[in-house]
Amino acid sequence: MPTLQETTDAIDAAFAGLVGSIQQQQEAYRAARGRYFQGLWSHAAPPADGASAVPDQLTAHPDYQAESWADMQGFPATTQARACCDQYRGPAGEGYVFTMQLLWQGTLWQRAVNFGPEDYRDDGWVPSA
Amino acid sequence: MLLTSLAAPRRRPFAVLRRMLSAYWKLGEATGAARLDSTANHNGLTNNNNCAQVAGKIGFGTGFVAANSQSLSVASNATLQTLSGDIFAAGWFNLPTGSLGANQNLIAKGTSLSSPSLLDWFLVFAAGGGLRFGVSNGASFLSATTGSPTVNVWSFGMGYFDAALGVVGVSLNGGAFVTTSGFSGTPRSSTAPVTLNGALGVAVPFATNSMDAFAVGKLSAGTITARAAAIRDALWNGGNGVEIY
Numbered sequence: 001m002p003t004l005q006e007t008t009d010a011i012d013a014a015f016a017g018l019v020g021s022i023q024q025q026q027e028a029y030r031a032a033r034g035r036y037f038q039g040l041w042s043h044a045a046p047p048a049d050g051a052s053a054v055p056d057q058l059t060a061h062p063d064y065q066a067e068s069w070a071d072m073q074g075f076p077a078t079t080q081a082r083a084c085c086d087q088y089r090g091p092a093g094e095g096y097v098f099t100m101q102l103l104w105q106g107t108l109w110q111r112a113v114n115f116g117p118e119d120y121r122d123d124g125w126v127p128s129a
Numbered sequence: 130m131l132l133t134s135l136a137a138p139r140r141r142p143f144a145v146l147r148r149m150l151s152a153y154w155k156l157g158e159a160t161g162a163a164r165l166d167s168t169a170n171h172n173g174l175t176n177n178n179n180c181a182q183v184a185g186k187i188g189f190g191t192g193f194v195a196a197n198s199q200s201l202s203v204a205s206n207a208t209l210q211t212l213s214g215d216i217f218a219a220g221w222f223n224l225p226t227g228s229l230g231a232n233q234n235l236i237a238k239g240t241s242l243s244s245p246s247l248l249d250w251f252l253v254f255a256a257g258g259g260l261r262f263g264v265s266n267g268a269s270f271l272s273a274t275t276g277s278p279t280v281n282v283w284s285f286g287m288g289y290f291d292a293a294l295g296v297v298g299v300s301l302n303g304g305a306f307v308t309t310s311g312f313s314g315t316p317r318s319s320t321a322p323v324t325l326n327g328a329l330g331v332a333v334p335f336a337t338n339s340m341d342a343f344a345v346g347k348l349s350a351g352t353i354t355a356r357a358a359a360i361r362d363a364l365w366n367g368g369n370g371v372e373i374y
Binding site (some may be wrong): 034118120 | 161162163165171173174175176177179180183194196197198202203205241290320322335
């Protein structure tokens, strides 16, 4: 069984490999829709203890948006964390936050990566309170 | 007299109250747009996930859908931090049927609704009912709770913290403040964002509801208790509400 550090390192590496595609698709989406894409949680429950799980919510979408993860390219077939992408529009401009969650021995851990002007949204892997 | 003083002079209505405010959000902007701060503190709210413009208590308000993870937020700064002073938060909200069974954040500064190490202050509906306002010293909360609101109507809530007396108070629909005393230590004053509905942290639930005309204010330590009723009455305005800008 991998350690928590090994698991989050593997997730971070996988995410790093997808960042370019995420940014490219988000900019294309914004050009077409006037705002960034919102993706709901990819899995109903966070994957646990380093195990990979098939995303079972890829067709779910917010009620104001027709598109879901299934309309975006490159979402992995299995992942060790679930993911969502929140979009925002604030006084400083627009952006989005890619958030990943996993369960480790019953505790929820989360990492948030901001793309946009609100840098304070960036957060490393932190446990739930 | 205090109410009169908050609204006077007539040429500058609410001038005294405005000077107490860290932020005042009318919340009636278009769907998807940021929510402007009417004060000079530049605490405009970011619209997270396309919060909607809905019919409000006065004109338009903001509607939130839990399944869409919708919230409004603003990064922390000194005007929103408790520091060593008193603080209050107040506004209008409309909760749908079946919404009173879980903790719901109306407005909070922090990234959790359950951990005093991650939350500075909050105005929430507690699971099981009751409007609750509280503050944290980093290790524990002190809070006060009123009765439950009526669903599907606009309700008004206000909470305050008196740092000198160590007292929190909360009022629902212009009623008398329910207070709790005994705060000890130093109020937590973090760099966590202020969020309306949900929060940006881990495992904070989003809610489906509507909000309108929210205010956050700060006063010198030990002065809010004498002014809280006047602030409440000015914003409650006999149940009619008022936009003070």
